Amino acid sequence: MLAIGEFSTLTHLSVRTLRRYHDAGLLVPAAVDEATGYRSYAPEQIPTAQVIHRLRELDVPLPAVRRILASPDPTDRAALVAAHLRDLEAELARTRAAVASLRRLLEPTPPPLAVELRAVPATTVAAVEGEVAHDDLLAWYAGAMAELDAALRSGQDAGHDTGHDTGPTAGPPGGAFDNALFEVGRGHALVHRPTTRPPRRGRVHPVLLPAVELAVTVHAGPHDDIDVTYGELGAWVVANALAVAGPVRETYLVGPRDTAEPAAWRTEIGWPVFRVAASRTPSGRPGPAGWDAPG
Known part of the structure; x- marks a missing residue:
């Protein structure tokens, strides 16, 4: 039998920790003196103590450690x-x-945000939509986009036999996300792929995206800090335009489906706005009627 101090030295677990493990039922001493309360351990308990030590180093919760040992x-x-x-x-x-x-927020001189004012016409798309919790958005997006891809491939394959396929896609995939997703953690989400003849298959169905006026910028790289680009674009809109109700639109110019290199990803973010008076876009090109210059 080993006194608790000896056992502590052999296992690199403090006496206090051993007492806590005893109280939690993880590592019960082989014997406890009824008169003094001294704890004694058997040599064969050393491997168990070492396993507990390694699991706790990995922050495994005590109930989970108990299940593993049991x-x-x-x-x-x-x-x-x-x-x-x-x-x-x-x-x-x-x-x-x-x-x-x-780190991006702490940059002393962040690069200027390039914003384009753009009038987007109504567009027919194949879409999957639903009410989604913000924490589940990435998983939902991956499943919805996979279903879209499968439906379009299936439609094109069937069209080779019937002469009536889904038609070619007319641009990169995209999404539209209600403000409630970001404000209250749950809201309407829609992902889509433009196509001339959207199929109806599973959750996939045709949607006519309405015409919209957008302030558009491009987020470069992985989505880890895309919220910062959202914030910069929102600040630009507040200073230079009249924001209107409506879902923010994203277009995935380059994404995981195109390259496994996150640094090469490019996500276009479109913020709904309303402009008045004809003028020029920030790029210097003539803007559509009903728009004015920013600022």
Whole structure:
């Protein structure tokens, strides 16, 4: 038998930690003196203590450690550890995204935002839409876009036999997202691909996107700090235009479907605005009737 101090030295777990593990039922001493309360441990408990130590270094919660130790099946134990590692990786990704946004915000001289005023005509698209929680948006987007791609491929393949396919796509994929998604954490989301003959298959159906006037900029790189570009564009709109109600539009000029290199991604963000008086766009080109110069 080993006194608690000896066991602490052998396992690199403090006496205080060993007492806490005892109280939590994780590592019960082999014997406890009824008169003094001294704890004693058996040498064969050392591997268990070391496993607990490694799991706690990975921030595995105490209830999860208890389940891992109680599982007699190595496969089940491995699955429990793997699930926690996935949670850690997700948390690390969120931390990296927050760091990227903070670094960009702390730049002393951020590059000027290039904004174009654009009148977008009504467009027919194949779309998937629904009410989505903001935290679920990325997973929902991936599933919806995969369903869109499959529906368009299926329609074109069927058209080779019937002569009535879905027609060619007329531009990159995009999305439209209600303000409520960002304001209250849940709202309407729509992803689409332009096509001359949208199919009806599963969740995919035709949608006529209405004509809209947009203040447009391009976010370069991964989406970790796209919220900063949103903020910069919103500030530009407040200073130079009249924002109107309506979903913000995104167009995925270059994305994961095009390249695995996040630095090459380009996402166009369009903020709905209303302009008056004919003039010129920020690029110097004549603007459409009913628009005026910014600022």
